[in-house]
Amino acid sequence: MFKTFRQHIARSPYQSMAAILVVSLSLFLICVFFLLGAGSKVVLQYFESRPQLIAYLKDEAKPQDIELIIARIQSTGKAKQVTYVSKEKALELYKELFKDKPLLLEMVTAKILPASLEVSPYNLSSVNELAEMLKKEPLVEDLDFEEDVVLNLSRFVSSLEKVGLAVAGFLLFIAVLTVLVVLGMKISQRKEEIEILKLLGASSWYICFPLYLEGMFYGLTAAIISWGLSYLAILYSVPFLVNFFSGIPLFPVSTIFMSEVLAGLLGVGIVVGFLGSFLAVLRSARTVR
Amino acid sequence: MIVFEKVTKKFGQITALEDVSFVIDKGEFVFLTGPSGAGKTTVVRLLLGEYLPSAGEIKVNDKHIQKIPRRILHLWRRKLGVVFQDYKLFNDRTVEENVSLPLQIQKVPAKEISSRVDKVLALVGLSERAHLFPAQLAGGELQRTSLARAIVTAPEILLADEPTGNLDPVTSLEMVKLLKEINEKGTTVLMATHNQEIVDSCKNRVIELDKGKVVRDEKEGKYCKNV
Numbered sequence: 311m312f313k314t315f316r317q318h319i320a321r322s323p324y325q326s327m328a329a330i331l332v333v334s335l336s337l338f339l340i341c342v343f344f345l346l347g348a349g350s351k352v353v354l355q356y357f358e359s360r361p362q363l364i365a366y367l368k369d370e371a372k373p374q375d376i377e378l379i380i381a382r383i384q385s386t387g388k389a390k391q392v393t394y395v396s397k398e399k400a401l402e403l404y405k406e407l408f409k410d411k412p413l414l415l416e417m418v419t420a421k422i423l424p425a426s427l428e429v430s431p432y433n434l435s436s437v438n439e440l441a442e443m444l445k446k447e448p449l450v451e452d453l454d455f456e457e458d459v460v461l462n463l464s465r466f467v468s469s470l471e472k473v474g475l476a477v478a479g480f481l482l483f484i485a486v487l488t489v490l491v492v493l494g495m496k497i498s499q500r501k502e503e504i505e506i507l508k509l510l511g512a513s514s515w516y517i518c519f520p521l522y523l524e525g526m527f528y529g530l531t532a533a534i535i536s537w538g539l540s541y542l543a544i545l546y547s548v549p550f551l552v553n554f555f556s557g558i559p560l561f562p563v564s565t566i567f568m569s570e571v572l573a574g575l576l577g578v579g580i581v582v583g584f585l586g587s588f589l590a591v592l593r594s595a596r597t598v599r
Numbered sequence: 600m601i602v603f604e605k606v607t608k609k610f611g612q613i614t615a616l617e618d619v620s621f622v623i624d625k626g627e628f629v630f631l632t633g634p635s636g637a638g639k640t641t642v643v644r645l646l647l648g649e650y651l652p653s654a655g656e657i658k659v660n661d662k663h664i665q666k667i668p669r670r671i672l673h674l675w676r677r678k679l680g681v682v683f684q685d686y687k688l689f690n691d692r693t694v695e696e697n698v699s700l701p702l703q704i705q706k707v708p709a710k711e712i713s714s715r716v717d718k719v720l721a722l723v724g725l726s727e728r729a730h731l732f733p734a735q736l737a738g739g740e741l742q743r744t745s746l747a748r749a750i751v752t753a754p755e756i757l758l759a760d761e762p763t764g765n766l767d768p769v770t771s772l773e774m775v776k777l778l779k780e781i782n783e784k785g786t787t788v789l790m791a792t793h794n795q796e797i798v799d800s801c802k803n804r805v806i807e808l809d810k811g812k813v814v815r816d817e818k819e820g821k822y823c824k825n826v
Binding site: 510513514516 | 703
């Protein structure tokens with residue numbers, strides 16, 4: 311049966327190549343969408359993990375006042391974490407941030423930097439509510455929050471997921487259809503051969519298995535090609551993207567993650583190939599069964 | 600034992616066989632004769648389970664052929680050997696590969712395949728052609744390859760549908776000689792033919808069909824009744 315499968319491919323290599331390339335293209339685009347989605351999620355998680363709300367405190371705020379404000383924030387049950395950043399800690403952070411620019415460090419002391427409260431809410435929709443509450447605090451000088459950035463990014467990721475799923479579905483349909491058409495043509499070409507095999511006592515499985523194997527081979531080869539192309543695209547674009555996403559733990563893309571992507575693509579490839587061949591066999595049931 | 604009991608086969612309005620009845624005993628050599636369109640090939644195809652009879656019963660060794668479920672029909676076909684007029688060989692496989700195919704289908708171990716193929720190729724005189732492809736063989740050799748493929752599984756029944764139809768007279772006689780040798784080893788042979796010379800020379804049982812009906816069944820018959 312394995313020999314028959316090899317013969318099928320060797321006999322019409324261009325048909326096989328066409329099927330593999332179309333499935334490769336589909337899987338590559340699906341992979342690109344997946345990588346974009348996964349990357350966007352990392353970016354979103356990065357922004358979500360940062361405090362979305364920073365309340366700068368007036369200089370006259372005393373430790374007991376600050377503790378009271380923290381208690382009031384926590385009593386709402388909407389804040390995951392509230393961190394107090396003192397003037398000294400703020401100076402440390404400032405120095406760390408501008409350690410390469412000594413000019414900016416001159417003349418800066420803890421006194422001129424405000425103490426602050428960094429608030430991370432459980433839910434992005436609570437940012438506004440917490441901000442409103444903090445605005446009313448007399449010891450809060452100013453508020454800084456990244457609600458728009460995170461919300462927009464969140465909406466983008468959600469849209470990307472929906473569009474990605476729709477496109478992936480469409481591309482998978484094309485891939486399955488291609489395998490179906492190519493194998494259907496091969497079954498038609500081999501109609502007489504199949505008839506002879508049946509007369510010689512070949513079971514349906516003996517006739518169909520090489521076809522299933524061929525479909526799965528298309529899917530597997532296409533998965534490897536599309537994964538290779540995706541990896542190449544990532545390696546090529548990393549130098550540009552590293553600067554753009556500086557600070558976000560996106561690069562280098564881990565080999566474990568890429569291995570998981572390969573495993574996923576191989577799985578999808580096998581399913582696409584098998585489904586295409588199964589439908590081709592089903593369509594030609596009178597010939598092969 | 601092959602039993603046809605009032606078998607009728609219709610294709611739409613066309614009646615290919617009508618009330619055909621005969622019994623072929625185990626180990627018999629029977630010629631199925633008649634003009635083109637008489638229904639000879641339909642008999643062969645009914646035995647192969649390719650067609651189901653419209654009426655009547657076909658039994659082989661007390662087994663109703665028409666009652667064999669389609670999903671296990673291949674198991675029945677493995678008990679038969681078939682030789683076709685147009686050989687039905689795989690052109691991209693050598694003689695040896697063509698002959699070993701039924702054994703591969705039946706998952707016979709490779710070692711056994713090799714020895715059985717060697718034996719059967721020696722029997723049909725094709726040992727030296729084992730590695731040639733069908734395109735490199737003459738008509739008689741192609742038909743001998745087809746015969747070797749049919750008998751390599753040691754079938755109980757050998758069906759030969761016009762096996763000499765594409766062969767010259769001398770090669771046709773050689774082919775029938777081979778079939779007789781196989782028959783002498785105990786295989787039941789049913790050969791559909793309209794080759795008068797062969798039928799007349801063999802003096803075997805003849806079942807003559809005409810327009811789908813059995814018009815003659817003679818123990819040591821000739822091709823034509825009055826000759």
